[in-house]
Amino acid sequence: MVAVSSMDVATSSEFVQLLTPEGQRLENPEYPLEITPEEVRALYRDLALVRRFDVEATALQRQGELGIWAQLLGQEAAQIGSGRALAPGDMVFPTYREHGVAWCRGIPPEKLLELFRGVNFGGWDPGRHNFSLYTIVIGAQTLHATGYAMGMQRDGAEDAVIVYFGDGASSEGDVNEAFIFAASYNAPVVFFLQNNQWAISVPEERQSRIPLFQRAHGFGFPGVRVDGNDVLACLAVTRKALQHAREGQGPFLIEAFTYRMGAHTTSDDPTRYRLASELETWKLRDPIERVKAYLSRGGFADSSFFDSVESEGDELAARVRAACLSMPEPKPIDIFDQPYAGGSPLVDEERATFEHYQAGFAEEGGR
């Protein structure tokens, strides 16, 4: 066994970065980005609000209001940068951690909690938001995305699909089959790989001997690694990849190199498998701090701006918390809702039996 480490991001020449961790703006001729201070402020607001929401959701889980929560902490730039690159007609296929992309698609954050509280499997209309339901099975959605893109091709649509997955998912057969189908049919799909370096406890080295973006070349389409903690680079690269797909040039793989600063989920304990020093290193590359530094240093925002975003975040958190606590409990009979579009006599019969059974308790004055 040869352990190949590809993780030295600082020395990677194929790492697109437009904003350094210190907040210094860089240019990249391949990925030009013209952006106004106002637009950067808007991105900062997105990043900060999504993080604040994530913190609140984590707290709600700790207080027993959610069964589990999958934190996005550390991945805000990858999600906001790519999410803000999308056009309204583009379709998104998320994993279960794309809270930032959901934000960009206009899904009220409190709707994301419904799945994690256990009242449903996703409380939004995928068609209305062009944002598919969260997919728990790792990598399965990459095939759905590819099929959806094949449908767009048949419709002659000028839109594209973006699908999110992680470094762990890159080992799944479905992801590799999705690459093959997308390449074979030249489907307009952008594969957005958030390499947060940890598949629960297993480091990225166990998944791949080569940097993951290089896999694309073997499948016959372009792949690029971007600084996943750089919202500007993620925005510019995703825009270009989507344009590439829309223009009929086929699939594109983006590896957003980032870091899962939190646990895999609230059920996980990262202290069992990684060093605290690693987290400290990545805190220095925080996706939000560098935007703040850029805005402050350039005189594009003052403390009143940052204060107002902070209080907006607190308001959002309060709203989300209130929505969570007042979320209606599903009725037991809802178990039987909608397993089939065309109905099922078996389910109808079981529903009737269940109703009768429940009614028996009511008559006894119980339940």
Added chain:
Amino acid sequence: MAGVAIARALNMGLRKALEADSKVIIMGEDVGKLGGVFRVTDGLQKDFGEDRVMDTPLAESGIIGTAIGLAMRGYRPVCEIQFDGFVFPAYDQIVNQLAKLHYRSQGLVKMPVVVRIPFGGGIGAVEHHSESPEALFAHVAGLKVVACSNAADAYTMVQQAVASDDPVVFFEPKRRYWERAEFDANAPLADAVPLHAARVVRPGRDITVLTYGPMVKTALDAAKVAAEEGHELEVVDVRSLTPIDWDTICDSVRRTGRCVTVHEAQVFLGVGAELAARVTERCFYSLEAPVLRVGGYATPYPPSRMEEHFLPDLDRVLEAVDRSLAY
């Protein structure tokens, strides 16, 4: 021999479905120029083009997974799995995604996808080409599962499956693909027996034989022999394994008082087990004998030189009939 073979009837049904709705697409391995290894899609790519009759890369999970995405986009994919034993790479997509998306989305996402699977043995094939995995799908909530046994049903049922807004796993009796029957291809589909209805294919007063797919012919052959011995078998083609048409089945068993189930899949935890349990629950006071089950053994499907001893045949059916009548 007159009539249309099952494979041809399926072809005609698929052609009708492609004509009826431009959103219907066929996808699978070798379904294009070759027309499928059993020629079920013969000529369809030529007439409907490569966008609607798609040769896919050789990856079953990829076929079903992309079909799900196409269905989300408003298409109605009909996927061919080349052989029963090759469906398992797609099992995750079928069980976790295809079957659950309507429920997961509270009815907002429909999955009108058909998964066609040639199933069963008796063709002298190598390993993995003779399986009967229907119970593994019938057990999954969210799927509908059917099996056709003759050309007339094949023609209508495949069209009904394509028209269904639910995912349908459609089992085709591969060893009967070339059995012929006459039917009226111009009869309105609306007049056909509903997709999920069972059908009495031979009336009889003494015992009910519940079966489906390739075993329907075996049961009918057994009924002929039994008739010569003075026993009238009522053969019911169950046709739909999820949901099951209990009214037709129980009506028959209440009349005959006896019931035997027959399928190629192993008896243990097979569809026959569910048939036996429910028939016992619902027809208990009409039964003169326990429901008996005929099927494959609890072994992997054997090498083909031995398969005739593995597969239920006329004698195995009659032996069970005799045991039932002896109670």
